Amino acid sequence: MTTTVAGPPGAARAHSARGREEHRPRRAWAPYLFVSPFYLLYVLFMLVPVGVSLWLSLTEWVGLGTPHWVRLRNYRLLATDISFHRALGNTAVFVLVAVCLVVPLALLIAQALNTRGLRVRDLWRTAYFVPIVVSPILVALIFGLIFDRQFGLANAVLRSLFGTGGVDWLGDPNLARISIALVMLWRWTGYLTVFFLAGLQNVPRELYEAAALDGAGRLRTFTTVTLPALKPVTAFVVVTSFVGAAQIFEEPYLLTGGGPAESTLSVTMFIYRAAFQRQQFGYAAAAAVVLFVLVFGLSRLVNRLLGIGRAAS
Amino acid sequence: MTRARLPLYAFLVLLFVGFLAPLAWALSGSFKPRGDIFGYPPELVPDPFTLDNYRTLLTEQPFGRWFLMSTVVAVVATTVSVFVCALAGYGFAKFRFAGKRLLFNVMFSSLSIPFAVILVPLFVILVKTGLGSPWFALIVPWVAPAFGIFMMQQYIVQSVPDSVLEAARIDGASEFGIFRTIVLPLLRPALGALAVWQFLQSYNSFLWPLVLVSDSSRYTLPLGLQTLFVSEQRQYDLVLAGSVLAVLPAVALFVLLRKQLLEGLSTGAVKG
Incomplete structure (x- = not known):
């Protein structure tokens, strides 16, 4: 039992580690010092702030003076705050985009990159990864250049191909969400691909050969060999992208400012706006607690469903 | 054989263009005069070509100071966090101790806590305790990422043999001595990967500096560029040049160390 996540090889080694520790009790403090x-x-910087958040959420506070104890009023207000509902809904859309579009696309690309004898694999992999190392500010500028209503590249291309441009990418509520989704696809897909690719390269070749001997087609091989072998990677990627999308901030903040009409307002933007633009610290903390409960609960659930975090021994 | 692969390569080339064309477009725009950036029809090769955006930016804006701020913060945060992660990763990988499973679960589950949850309280705590200085607040809270510990732990389980540690103990080496002289050198590839990743995270971070840093002489690059963009009525010329300059070191670092980074990043997740 090295860890809750390590596979059998780790577990085997941990047994020898146990023997060693039992022989040398005088060093029992060593691991505690290492992790301390x-x-x-x-x-x-994590537990204390989470605790303070809980406490702040029960108060009304403008940032100066003493916070006013208001018990659950912030939560009651949130329950009827249409902006907060919008933020939750938009964030849910972004999470769905991440988990249902970005993740499968990353898997597809990884499949393609895992083809045997593929040329310049390193070039593809590197190029696809570059967007994630680019500063969010440049990402926002780039997509500002592309999605501009009058002079953007997207409309210029449409105009030269079909004769009509004038699509209001960032000005129409639905299109604005689609634009943000496109930015997410651009930014995150190549990053997640790397994890899937590493996972695929770890699938023992004999499994594929056995499947071929059984006469399994491509799809069957994928569902019976590839997917089960990829379970741990998939769990990691799904949780990472879920948590990432649930706290999305930079893309909407820099590109649309949450608009038009709050159609791209995310929960994190809602929290930021409440605390740092409207000085409603207690209200912002309450929204943060709601986000915490939702994200933490759901990601624990996903972990359990996909089997990471379960004891390996 | 090769013909059967045509669709595959077409797919890969299409993605290549899709991922890199937006960057090329930004690069091209940074060499255009203000009026041409949104010109129609769009031209990838700037004509006329100008360096004025870069010149104006570097002479009229404190770009160098933003860059220095971002780089120093990122380098310090990276150095400390790589060390902290290696220590904790080693503790989890090579020792058995009471409470280990609980401690590991606590560490691992912190991956599922969104930063937005602690944004407000952390800001309040740091400001109220007088620790709101950028040098402290941009660095210290971020030097112990659970992801890094997880990655180190996985790597150490796979690549540090127990026999070596055992031999050193028989020779009478201290536990920390073993870590420093034997374990750390064996971890070099993983440390490199984690360092690059941490550096990029810190160098590109936006929300926390946006909340925390109000003194414009302490702006980081993303913050300085964002402020410039707003103060220029969302005109692209200067900010585009600045962003391209800001992104160059990050991309160069990634391209140089990509093998290490990409393999190191995936170790943890793959072994799962």
């Missing part, structure tokens, strides 16, 4: 810097930082 992390937990010190974790308590100070």
